[in-house]
Amino acid sequence: MSLFELFMTAVDTIRGNKLRAFLTTLGVIIGVLAVILLVALGEGVRQYISDTFASLGSNVIQVTPGKRDTKGGMPMPMIGVAHKLTPEDEEALVHRTFTTDGVSGIVQGAGALRYRGLRRDAMAMGVGEHFAEMRNMHVNAGRFFTDDDISAHRRYVVIGRTVQRELFADENPLGKTLEINDAEFRVVGILEHKGNSLGFDLDDLALLPSTSALDLFALDGYSTIMVRARDKANAQAAIDDVTEVLKRRHNNQVDFTVVSQDDMLATVNSIMAMLTGVLLAIASISLIVGGIGIANIMLVSVRERTREIGVRRAVGATRNVILMQFLIESVVIASIGGLVGLALGAGIIGVTRMAMPGLPVRLSPWIAFTALGFSAAVGVISGVIPARSAAALDPVEALRYE
């Protein structure tokens, strides 16, 4: 008997008892649905993070103070405290590296912004004159900082749209003076609307010249120096260049960490992949439970159809044909569950995307095929024991079975 005929026999049998087939495969439906939804969410978030990183500028390199790599061997004896990353380091990077075309010291901080009795706590960041273009930020009213503003420690501020809306409402903020942590700063520019990213309001911030920020927070070193590689395709050359210049300034010690945007993205990706894997493993448990359900019902079905098996054997079916008949039936039941689960999952994802366009969910083809493949495999595995017991029946006994 050909596989196609066995398949048709299985379809006929399943059609003869649709409700039972549905209940049998319900576990697989739920399992596949869970796998699809969880992976779609994981994939969507990963894609979203990748896109966000890309929008931040992919050739950006971050230098942070302190060595963070863990390496084997004897630990270096600590000689004094690690060097800070100072404005002099920044200067050195500007003048002595040839593979970079933008350097900006960054001071991370928060400030209480006050204007005429209104107060708003926002991120207050010290930045260099290249920061805006490196981070794809655009000033669409007023201007950004110049080299002069930075070197003269001018108390200027460029504000985001949220700060503008909350503190100034309809008033034009340009030229106005606002207080940050009790020091006065004049508004020279307003940033273009950026929206939310990873839950942060990118418009809820105030940018200060990096030097003024160091003064404001009473710091003598940057939290980060951001460097842009001239050659997008060769960030590594820029990393080596930056490392060499800073090392020379730091008594030949690499007491800082240079990381490219790609490295950070790779780290995030590997974390997300692990998270997705864990979710997938949890969802797979329901697939296994679904498989056990199929095995159980198939065993009952073999017992119920003992006489049918006897008749088929009497008229010429070999053990193998009987084995294949039940195995294929099990695979068809499980695959139907897989298809239904996939359809439900696609439906839910579609509706979710329509209802909440911001939510990062996406159904990638590989997970659809994997889910179908898995459900078929569940069918094979859970069909083996029932099919073998059907094939092992003695035809004489089977025909006599009541």
Place this chain on the structure above:
Amino acid sequence: MTTAVIDVRKMERDFRMGGTTVRALRDVSLCVDPGEYVAIIGPSGSGKTTLMNLIGCLDTPTSGEYFLDGEEVSLLDDDSLSHVRNEKIGFVFQTFNLLARTTALDNVALPLAYANVSRSERRAAAKRALERVQLAERQDHKPEQLSGGQRQRVAIARALVNDPKLLLADEPTGALDQHTGGEIIGLFEQLNREGVTIVLVTHDPGIAKRARRQVTIVDGAILSDEASR
């Protein structure tokens, strides 16, 4: 000289039940030529069903030889026996044993599906077999829509569909009333006149008498083997 359809020589069949061995058949020899109509008769527990299972290649003997249509089948493995059953034997059972939810036509065509006959040829052959049992107009009915006698006729058509060397019937009237049973026996007689070799197992002397030869089996051995008047 024609080849005997059934040629059983000194066949024995033992069953082990717990610690004891039951000798279900002892030294049975039997020869059936093409075109014969033989009734195997005996009380229940006499071994007639065991003999039928052996003749039908559903079981293998403990010792002895069995030539079916000239082919030694007592030593074949399970797969080969399946093929022999498929090609040379047609079974009719007491309880019909049709597949529920399957039409008469598809029930009749079932043996041919295992013989790898194409779907259209299968349907044509099944139609012809149903015509032989005068049920052509019921081909699309399912077993539950048919009477007992009609179901048994579908079962007979299924037994005939592969043009078997041997039609083997086990108490074919056991589940039918007297009148319908008589009709089924009439159908067997008609098929035998058309040349079908029939072996029928029964415990009913009235039915056995209508066969052309009766083999009586008691306690696993053949007691008598005689032709009808």
